[in-house]
């Protein structure tokens with residue numbers, strides 16, 4: 001596996017003022033430091049995927065809308081995905097569920113990592129996402145990094161510095177990337 005191996009880092013948050021781009025880019029950087037894979041950060045805000053405009057269920061693969069076909073092509077073209085998502089009220093954001101639910105077969109057997117973050121690492125939303133990943137038959141790696149956000153970032157909007165604030169989680173992220181390498185080779 002080499003630079004032709006493409007990994008999509010899918011951001012769960014589309015919220016105004018989100019920290020997700022900072023977290024996702026940090027994950028991608030750790031991946032680039034460890035592997036030759038190509039990491040592309042995917043912002044679901046750039047993918048207009050309305051919730052209610054596909055007449056057939058995604059499992060049929062019959063997509064009426066050009067944006068769904070484009071999303072299908074994007075996921076199909078990837079060798080692996082890394083979800084980087086915050087926890088919202090113990091779950092993961094609706095935008096991420098919607099993006100997953102737009103497709104079905106495209107996820108099957110694709111190696112995947114779940115990275116969550118939140119005041120306690122987002123472990124509850126990680127479990128929810130793990131369950132949904134099972135439904136669409138993603139191949140999840142065993143390691144699921146759960147990054148603890150500083151209180152000041154959550155409550156006061158302080159700037160997030162992943163190298164400082166997530167230093168205790170580097171080994172976990174590297175472990176997940178090593179797991180991904182195992183699945184891809």
Ligand SMILES: Cc1cc2nc3c(=O)[nH]c(=O)nc-3n(C[C@H](O)[C@H](O)[C@H](O)COP(=O)(O)O)c2cc1C
Nearest residue numbers: 013015018019020086087088089090118119120154
């Ligand atoms: C609607 C909402 C619900 C939240 N619920 C939780 C929660 O259940 N657990 C938690 O640890 N943090 C929770 N938070 C705090 C988030 O972890 C924090 O705001 C984080 O920055 C969100 O990620 P984002 O900025 O990338 O959207 C919540 C935030 C929002 C906006």
